Amino acid sequence: MLSIAKLQCQRQLHHFNYSLEVNPGEVVALLGASGSGKSTLLELIAGFIPASAGDLNWQGESLLALPIAQRPVTSLFQQHNLFHHLSLQQNIALGLSKKLKLNAKQQKQMMQIAEQLGIASILNKRPDQVSGGQQQRAALARCLVQNRPILLLDEPFSALDPMLRLECLELVKQLAEQYQLAVLMVTHQWQDALRVAQRVAFVEQGQTQQFASVEQLQQAPANPHIAHYLACS
Numbered sequence: 001m002l003s004i005a006k007l008q009c010q011r012q013l014h015h016f017n018y019s020l021e022v023n024p025g026e027v028v029a030l031l032g033a034s035g036s037g038k039s040t041l042l043e044l045i046a047g048f049i050p051a052s053a054g055d056l057n058w059q060g061e062s063l064l065a066l067p068i069a070q071r072p073v074t075s076l077f078q079q080h081n082l083f084h085h086l087s088l089q090q091n092i093a094l095g096l097s098k099k100l101k102l103n104a105k106q107q108k109q110m111m112q113i114a115e116q117l118g119i120a121s122i123l124n125k126r127p128d129q130v131s132g133g134q135q136q137r138a139a140l141a142r143c144l145v146q147n148r149p150i151l152l153l154d155e156p157f158s159a160l161d162p163m164l165r166l167e168c169l170e171l172v173k174q175l176a177e178q179y180q181l182a183v184l185m186v187t188h189q190w191q192d193a194l195r196v197a198q199r200v201a202f203v204e205q206g207q208t209q210q211f212a213s214v215e216q217l218q219q220a221p222a223n224p225h226i227a228h229y230l231a232c233s
C-alpha cells in the first residue's frame with residue numbers, strides 16, 4: 001500500500017499537509033481547485049521536492065530517503081511526456097534503457113504492452129505523426145515497461161476529446177487491476193473520478209480536507225466548498 005501520513009512541505013508562503021492511502025490495484029483521484037496543491041503532492045511522492053515532515057511509505061518501507069531514480073514511481077503528465085525527435089518505440093524504450101538497447105525479454109514485454117494499448121502498428125512513427133490519444137498511450141506504455149508499482153497521473157487525458165478521454169480512463173482502471181498498480185490521478189473532473197476511482201482525496205489550501213470513497217464524498221461532502229466543487233465539475 002502507498003501510505004501518506006501528514007506528509008508536509010513548504011513552498012514559498014504555502015504549507016502543505018497530506019494524508020491518504022492507495023492500495024495496489026486501486027485508482028485514487030485527487031480533486032481540488034486550481035492551485036490547491038494537487039501537483040505538489042505528486043512532486044513530493046516522486047521526490048522532486050523534499051518533505052519537511054510526515055511519512056511516505058510503500059509496502060511499509062519509507063520512500064523519503066530514496067533518490068528520484070530509485071523510487072518505485074512513474075509519472076504521466078498532461079503534455080511533454082515524449083521526445084518529439086524519437087519514434088514512439090524509442091520513447092517507450094527510453095523507460096528501460098537510456099541507450100535504447102533492449103534485451104529480448106524487454107523487447108517482448110514492450111511489444112506486449114504496445115499491443116495491449118493499441119499502438120503496436122504505429123511504433124515507428126514520431127509523436128507529431130500520431131494523435132494526442134496515441135501519444136498518451138505511448139507515454140503510458142513507457143511508464144508500464146518500467147514495472148514500477150506506483151503510477152502518478154497529472155491530468156494526463158484532459159486535452160483529449162471526451163470519447164478518447166473516457167477510453168483512456170477505462171484503460172487506466174484496467175491496467176491498475178491487471179498490474180496491481182497504485183494509481184494516484186489528478187483530475188478536475190468529478191465525472192472522471194466517478195468513472196475510474198474507488199476513493200477520492202479532496203485537496204483544499206494545501207491540505208487533504210477529505211479522503212473518502214466516491215460515494216461518501218458525494219453523499220456527505222466535508223464542507224460547502226467541496227459540495228460546490230462537485231456540483232460544478
Ligand SMILES: Nc1ncnc2c1ncn2[C@@H]1O[C@H](COP(=O)(O)OP(=O)(O)OP(=O)(O)O)[C@@H](O)[C@H]1O
Nearest residue numbers: 011012014032033034035036037038039040041203
Ligand atoms: N515550483 C514552485 N515554486 C513555488 N511555488 C509553487 C511551485 N509550483 C507550485 N507552486 C505553488 O504551490 C501552490 C500549489 O500548486 P500546485 O501546482 O500543487 O496546485 P494544483 O492543485 O496542482 O493546481 P492546478 O490544478 O492549477 O494544476 C500554488 O499556490 C502554486 O503557486
